[in-house]
Amino acid sequence: MKKKLTMFLALFFMGIGIVAAQTQVRGTVVDEAGEPVIGATIQVKGTSQGTVTDFNGIFNLSAPTGGTLVVSYVGLITQEVPVSPTVNITLLPDSELLEEVVVTALGIRRERKALGYAVQDVKSEDLQRTGTADLAKALQGKVSGIDIKTTSGMPGASSQIVIRGARSFTGDNTPLYVVDGMPISSTAAYSTGSSVTGADISNRALDINPNDIESINVLKGQAAAALYGLRASNGVVIITTKSGRGVAKGKPVISISQTTSFEQVSRTPDYQTTWAQGVNRAYSPNSSMAWGPKMTDLPNDKSYGGNVANARNENDATKYKGMYYVPQRATAGLDPWVTPQIYNNWDEYYQTGHTSTTGINVSQATERLNFSLGLGYTDQEGIALNTGMNRVNAKAAAESKLNDHFTLGFSANYATTEIDKLSGANDGSLAGVLGAPASYDLKGIPFHVPGDPYTQIYYRSLTFDNPYWVAENNTFNEKTGRFFGNSYLQYATALTDALNLNVKYQFGLDSYTTHYQDIFGYGSKGKKGVMDNYGVTRNVYNSLLTAIFDWHINEDFRFNALLGNEVNHSNSKSYSQNGTDFNFGGWNHINNANTVTASESQSRNRTVGFFSNLDLSWRDMIFFGVTGRNDIASTMPRGNRSFFYPSASLGFIVSELDFVKEADWITFAKLRTSYAEVGQAGTYMNNFFVKPGYGGGFWTTDPIIYPIGGVNSYVSYSVLYDPTLKPQNTKSYEFGATLQLFQNRIGIDYTYSRQNVKDQIFAVPLAGSTGASSLVMNGGSVHTDGHEFVLNLTPVRTKDFTWDINLNYSKITNMVDELAPGVESIFLGGFVTPQLRAGIGNTYPVIYGVQYKKNDKGQILVNEDPSSAGYGMPMAGEPGILGEVSPKFILGGTNIIRYKDLTLAATLEWKNGGKMYSGSNGLLDLYGLSQRTEDRESTFIYDGYKADGSKNDIARGGSNDPGAYQTLYSDILSNIDEYYILGNSFIKLRELSLGYALPKNLLPKLDISLNVFARNILLWTELPNMDPESSQGNNNMAGGFERFSLPQATSYGVGLNVVF
Secondary structure, X not given: OHHHHHHHHHHHHHHXXXXXXXXXXXXXXXXXXXXXXXXOEEEEOOOOOEEEXXXXXXXXXXXXXXXXXXXXXXXXXXXXXXXXXXXXXXXOEOOOOHHHEEEOHHHOEEEHHHOOOOEEEEEHHHHOOOOOOXXXXXHOOOOOOEEEEEOOOOOOOOEEEEEOOOOOOOOOOOOEEEEOOEEEOOOOOOOOOOOOOOEOOOOHHHHOOHHHEEEEEEEOOHHHHHHHHHHXXXXXXXXXXXXXXXXXXXXXXXXXXXXEEEEEEOOOOOEOOOEOOEEOOEEOOOOOOEOOOEHHHHHHOOOOEOOOOOHHHOOOOOOOOOXXXXXXXXXXXXXXXXXXXXXXXXXXXXXXXXXXXXXXXXXXXXXXXEEEEXXXXXXXEOOOOOOEEEEEEEEEEEEEEOOOOEEEEEEEEEEEEEEEOOEOHHHOOOHHHHOOOOOOOOOOOOOEEOOEEEEEOOOOOOOOOOHHHHHXXXXXXXXXXXXXXXXXXXXXXXXXXXXXXXXXEEEEEEEEEEEEEEEEOOOHHHOOOEEEEEEEEEEEEEEEEEEEEEEEOOOOEEEEEEEEEEEEEEEEEEEEEEEEEEOOOOOOOHHHEEEEEEEEXXXXXXXXXXXXXXXXXXXXXXXEEEEEEEEEXXXXXOOOOEEEEEEEEEEEEHHHOHHHHOOOOEEEEEEEEEEEEEEEOOOOOOOOEEOOOEEOOEEOOOOOOOOEOOEOOOEEOOEEEOOOOOOEEEEEEEEEEEEEEOOOOEEEEEEEEEEEEEOOEEEEEOOHHHOOOEEEEEOOEEEEEEEEEEEXXXXXXXXXXXXXXXXXXXXXXXXXXXXXXXXXXXXXXXXOOOEEEEEOOOEOOEEEEEEEOEOOOOOEEXXXXXXXXXXXXXXXXXXXXXXXXOXXXXXXXXXXXXXXXXXXXXXXXXXXOXXXXXXXXXXXXXXXXXXXXXOOOXXXXXXXXXXXXXXXXXXXXXXXXXXXXXXXXXXXXXXXXXXXXXXXXXXXXXXEEEEEEOOOOOOOOOEEEEEEEEEEEEEEEOOOOOOOOOOOOOOOOOOOEEOOOOOOEEEEEEEEEEEO
């Protein structure tokens, strides 16, 4: 009994000792601004015991007396503190790690090292150096794997961002935009179609003000974007706006910014300045050609020259000696007799544009509340007459901690945008600027008859309108009002010391209305005018519920699980009015049109998604994640609406291995791989009936004009839909490696990606006997191989001087593998020839048209018939593939040099390879305007071959063959599309800026910075005369087709930013 009592007492006092050796710790963790750090990890060093902080940054933990607590959080420097009853910890930002925290799908912030896929981010300072009002232009040259195509330098011009190549032949290839967790529309409501008539249509991404952006994260691969489901097959652009979350607690922080820039046309074509308006060496004052006499010989023209007696000088050859008669001047009431001179019509037309952007932002943070209010105004006047843009942006965001567990917040954005623009291609508003003969004074001669503003005066027939008349009478306009934003309620709690739960519900709305007007006024093209009013109202509601479980299993393992549901519901209403033949001028209104047709359509669709993501990490060395999402899409046929898409990723941190840690020159090394499947839904419709449409003076489908006696006609819609239609499917594989050396002075990232896309959705043409024009169905496949390389260097880093270099290299090969049975190609845009299309065995897209006639060796054959006007000149062959549009590679680079308070930054971009149909270049030759047509007196031998394989030796031109050059350029080459196909490689200095921050000791209460900048300076291109980025189309033909397209612009400006 005594022995048992002794043992009991010993165990009792040992227990007391153990209890006495434990300390109950209560502590808080804040950042350098005094904000609570939510979810910080507190670990008892050397054990698996730990906890996380709550929404107030508070934690409670029982820890061994004399032990050590390890406190860590992503992006902040880890601290070790001794165990004590009360612990107050301030975690400071890790300047290196902070850059490695990225926003991923659904707004989840994760360490970059934990990702098994490629993500690239762009900070606000990189977007705002040159004050551009267009987000797409601000991104150019700064992200690998992305091809950004902008159609012109006009205010509000459309742009297209494509990540890792195209996945759809005729559908949308642009990424999903997510702003503060809310997916929003970024593409245009209407496509420009074949893009050979009409005006450009801007993208809805234009509604985003770059000055409101805090950061952008680009999720490139399908594995990165899989949680967004059907909408994210083209990648995701995640935009985080300013919210006030990062400002110091206390008084409000107010920032005011103002940027002013001036724009000029980026390039002037090289014109010939010897030959005057006319044909066949004779002056013809109403000809569009410049194949007339030498300008110096105009006074000797037998009908219009002052040196020759004729009816116009009253048969007195001495009255207007050295002058010639211009009928247009007489019509305008001016003295018709002028001395020959050269007019620079291109430069005289384009004006200096002006852009002014002003913004103000107020942010504040308190113990439980942070908010940000912003207002911005952009006013642009374009380089072309009557072009411009006005945009107002208003933004509000707030977040409030209701108690220890609940947080309430919202983000709201409102924008109004109005754009005045011009038409292009065969409706080219500025065709007369490009095509004006150097002998004609386009600006100096009035553009209409005195007293009659609707009868034009022009140097040519009214196939195109006088560009100065266009500015006063034609209207191409867009007006948009838009709201997008969301509100959310979040609940977070620590279920145990090692298990954390975070539940969030978010409801968002993206609502916009856009009205378009395309008006060719009374007198346009010598007719009575035509107008189109059309528009769309679209409301998209987004409901998102997520639950995240974060479990610190032990010191080695950490498990994270995400479960969620998303509902995306869209209501859309569109209208269209067409009016033709105005009764009179001066009132371009639908009520003034003789023939009016109208239509309206309404639609709604819904996608419901259920998803999950599981992540497991081991010792911060191995990260494994799997994702699954099931989407149910109402736009697909009944019984075929539910689709499941999986993904998996694996990351291995090589630098965590012990033997690698011994190499102190290796800062970080990682290998990663991922696999994912993501779909893209189409639109299925049951067969329905429509009313015949009216356009171009004709009723389509049915020649009878209804109603007749109150009876309307309805006809079956010409497009059929396959009832077994299913979403196209993209299977993506990705392998990558990251290496950072010498304390992050050198950073290298390489990614290889492969995308196999099958079940393409497109319209397959049907035989006329079917009674329908086409069938929308699945068919065909495409694959993409991508190589992306990112290099970051810091060659110099001292107290006062830093030099940073960033390079982004992309090589994307997009191949069409197959199409639907019996289909050899798919039309994307253009004419019958030339056109852009998708063709089997070619990269996407290609240019198709009439080729040179060639022999078996691919050598151009010449005409050997001496009686032919084209003797010794090339001949037209069969249609075929003329060139590939996509560049071979894109290389972007940014240099940033900082010396004390000065920052010099430059961004260059090199697009190498790729062809385009350059209609404007070909037309300059056809009209006899280009510098290459200046020599018309020498003989020439066309570089070609005869049928027997011998080199062409047929000489043309010279004094005995004066019409040879006109025949070559106007009659022969103009009918061979291949002649119009030119390389469009280029190098541009995208941005050059010099910034200066005033020292704090000068104005302690103010942060003032100034900068000067230039943008889009074309350094080199193989494309003659035109800027290689001028093109037609806001769709998949962008960047490959140019004809009377609007030019790009170069800008120069200054900026001021004040914070107090």
